[in-house]
Amino acid sequence: MIVTILGNNSALPAYGRHPTAQAVEVNGEIVLIDCGESTQVQMQKYGIKWRKLNHILISHLHGDHYFGLPGLLNSMSLQGRTQSLHLYAPAPLMPILDMIMQVADSELAYPLHFHPMPEGDATLEDNPEFSIICFPVVHRIACHGFVITQKNSGRKLVLDKCYEYKIPPTFFNDLKQGKDYIAADGSMIPNIAVTEDGAPAKRYAYCADTLYSESYLPFIKNVDLLYHESTYLHENADKAILRFHSTTVQAAQMAKLANAGQLLIGHFSSRYKELDAFAAEAGAIFPGVHVTVEGTAYEI
Amino acid sequence: MIVTILGNNSALPAYGRHPTAQAVEVNGEIVLIDCGESTQVQMQKYGIKWRKLNHILISHLHGDHYFGLPGLLNSMSLQGRTQSLHLYAPAPLMPILDMIMQVADSELAYPLHFHPMPEGDATLEDNPEFSIICFPVVHRIACHGFVITQKNSGRKLVLDKCYEYKIPPTFFNDLKQGKDYIAADGSMIPNIAVTEDGAPAKRYAYCADTLYSESYLPFIKNVDLLYHESTYLHENADKAILRFHSTTVQAAQMAKLANAGQLLIGHFSSRYKELDAFAAEAGAIFPGVHVTVEGTAYEI
Numbered sequence: 001m002i003v004t005i006l007g008n009n010s011a012l013p014a015y016g017r018h019p020t021a022q023a024v025e026v027n028g029e030i031v032l033i034d035c036g037e038s039t040q041v042q043m044q045k046y047g048i049k050w051r052k053l054n055h056i057l058i059s060h061l062h063g064d065h066y067f068g069l070p071g072l073l074n075s076m077s078l079q080g081r082t083q084s085l086h087l088y089a090p091a092p093l094m095p096i097l098d099m100i101m102q103v104a105d106s107e108l109a110y111p112l113h114f115h116p117m118p119e120g121d122a123t124l125e126d127n128p129e130f131s132i133i134c135f136p137v138v139h140r141i142a143c144h145g146f147v148i149t150q151k152n153s154g155r156k157l158v159l160d161k162c163y164e165y166k167i168p169p170t171f172f173n174d175l176k177q178g179k180d181y182i183a184a185d186g187s188m189i190p191n192i193a194v195t196e197d198g199a200p201a202k203r204y205a206y207c208a209d210t211l212y213s214e215s216y217l218p219f220i221k222n223v224d225l226l227y228h229e230s231t232y233l234h235e236n237a238d239k240a241i242l243r244f245h246s247t248t249v250q251a252a253q254m255a256k257l258a259n260a261g262q263l264l265i266g267h268f269s270s271r272y273k274e275l276d277a278f279a280a281e282a283g284a285i286f287p288g289v290h291v292t293v294e295g296t297a298y299e300i
Numbered sequence: 301m302i303v304t305i306l307g308n309n310s311a312l313p314a315y316g317r318h319p320t321a322q323a324v325e326v327n328g329e330i331v332l333i334d335c336g337e338s339t340q341v342q343m344q345k346y347g348i349k350w351r352k353l354n355h356i357l358i359s360h361l362h363g364d365h366y367f368g369l370p371g372l373l374n375s376m377s378l379q380g381r382t383q384s385l386h387l388y389a390p391a392p393l394m395p396i397l398d399m400i401m402q403v404a405d406s407e408l409a410y411p412l413h414f415h416p417m418p419e420g421d422a423t424l425e426d427n428p429e430f431s432i433i434c435f436p437v438v439h440r441i442a443c444h445g446f447v448i449t450q451k452n453s454g455r456k457l458v459l460d461k462c463y464e465y466k467i468p469p470t471f472f473n474d475l476k477q478g479k480d481y482i483a484a485d486g487s488m489i490p491n492i493a494v495t496e497d498g499a500p501a502k503r504y505a506y507c508a509d510t511l512y513s514e515s516y517l518p519f520i521k522n523v524d525l526l527y528h529e530s531t532y533l534h535e536n537a538d539k540a541i542l543r544f545h546s547t548t549v550q551a552a553q554m555a556k557l558a559n560a561g562q563l564l565i566g567h568f569s570s571r572y573k574e575l576d577a578f579a580a581e582a583g584a585i586f587p588g589v590h591v592t593v594e595g596t597a598y599e600i
Contacts, residue, residue, distance in 0.1 A: 011374065011375070011378055012375050012378055012379065013340060013341050013344065013375070014344075018341070019371075037337055037338060037340070037341075037367075037368065037371040038337065038338045038341060040313060040337070041313050041318070041337075041338060044313065044314075061403040061404055062404050062406075063370055063371060063374050063400065063404060064371075064374075067337075067367070067370055067371045068337065070363055070367055071319075071337040071363060071364075071367045074311065074363050074364075075311070075312050075313070078311055078312055079312065090403070092399070092402075092403040093403070095399065096396065096399050096400060096403070099392070099395065099396050099399070100363065100396060102392075103361040103390070103392040103393070103396070103441075104361055104362050104363060104441065105440065105441050106362075140405065141403075141404065141405050
């Protein structure tokens, strides 16, 4: 599971930093979280292939989180995309996209399935490779965070034992799914004799633009990697409250309370050219913090 | 009068080239023509100041010509713009912008004056510094070209003569506007004795996405600088017709027929990585051609 940062700045692009977008690779598929202006260019730059992209999540309808979406949708169509795309976004985005297509007298060349976001929390997607849930965060307009869970590949083979019991490799996938093996002579080899527990499922939580609030803590408990916005340094905590954003200290505090494995921070205000103080302030509370850098791939 | 190319590619950003946008500096003001995705980032990169920007022209509603507009409008608001902005664009853009502001629960901090484009040709703006006319070109949807005329600064002072007649510098602006000078003793110095004809008005014509058509030739006759799209090389002339675009040969032919001073070509298809053949093909017909390069400022 790999999170590539495509944009880590807040609304105003500045110092080479772009508005929010993240590509989450999970079992070989890409889930795109938010799609600020220039996301398609950032995807090209950092080698994120739209052919692996089947799910886009939009946290809320402030422009810095979706102004890159119409361009990306159009470009995939021009490049011959035919595979379905699932878009999870606040309901009012759909008529905007419809009007944009209508005034251009255009249609997408592929099926776009629009899933309006619920008011509260919900499971958005649950397939054999991963699941996505959404949960409300606290912003000036309706806004959601997301947890993406990578499903593990089942039980792990103990190869020595498999060979010892002469289990044919054609049965290995069944073993991973927990099945027992019946040999040609009718004897049964119990699954547990030749496999062990697989790797635990990996979980990534994305806390979109939000005030510090413990209301969403239950959804992000014990995640392996937590992204929490940190628009401001601690000295601007008053501005953070006014604008429904968070600070370094609050993001780090949330990671600590959530018992997260690691913490990514981003959505930096354009008032900050240098970000060293972000690492220092958050790191003092939660040492496993990464001040995100665009183009960097954070592996879970 | 300076034309800075902010984007010279067609719909798909490719090879570091962006969708269409041009900043035209005319007597110290910026007129922005089209506003493809990432225009605000390109403006930052190439030092185009929004404080000088009071007029934006949108040729048509294909996304590669306006998807950067909502972000630019928002960013100027966040940066404290209070001065009015005039936007000339096809009428259906206004409800789209309205919805975008409404779902964000936001308002611009400055007055945005939306001027819907007429069906035919018209004068869009006429002020002491410059004028803008629009004219229809031939595309799949309604699309306009533009001519921006820089008004000259009036008559040119012949300083030696001004000093000889002891005309005070405080009267120089009146001289530029053609006034005669009445000396303290009541004698009249005729304007023509101390000034000569000013520089001729400079004209820039922008032919947006279009099929080759002589229908718009009257509007671009004798311009100092002509931009004409050249999406394709000559070998793809059939594709150009199908998609309502033009080729190198057609752009150059139009410049020749128009008796243009110089020619800029752009809106290159993403099928072309290298552009050398564009210069060769167009240059064979019209030697004063420039294959546009992003960030380059073409002075008239």
